[in-house]
Amino acid sequence: MADPSFFEKVYEVVRQIPYGRVTSYGAIASYLGSAGSSRMVGWAMNSSHGTETYVPAHRVVNRNGVLTGKHHFGGPNVMKQLLESEGIKVNNDQIVDFKKHFWNPATELKY
């Protein structure tokens, strides 16, 4: 797309998250150029259900590594199960060793 919107950029970044890795809304937003748009990342995930390509929104958590949007996956346990299914341990809705599983698009993906 010659002029991709914020949403489309978010989708592409989230899709490029490798298996067993997670990232934060702020990291994506900051990578796109605006840390204040972190809310839009979450909103984009909400819209990701209507996209043709699947978006691993369960790999996206807030800056604390907490599963803030777990309720939006159709159930409060779905997101946790998905992460654990990828080898990521989740305790009390919080990712264990979040820093180790953290995938920074600005560093890994960069361009």
Add this chain to the structure above:
DNA sequence: TGATTGACCAACT
């Protein structure tokens, strides 16, 4: 069409 909200983050009071 204007106002409000939304899965956030950071700074200020």
Add this chain to the structure above:
DNA sequence: CAGTTGGCCAATC
């Protein structure tokens, strides 16, 4: 230390 405010873009009322 905790509560409030500003900021960002897009969708819904």
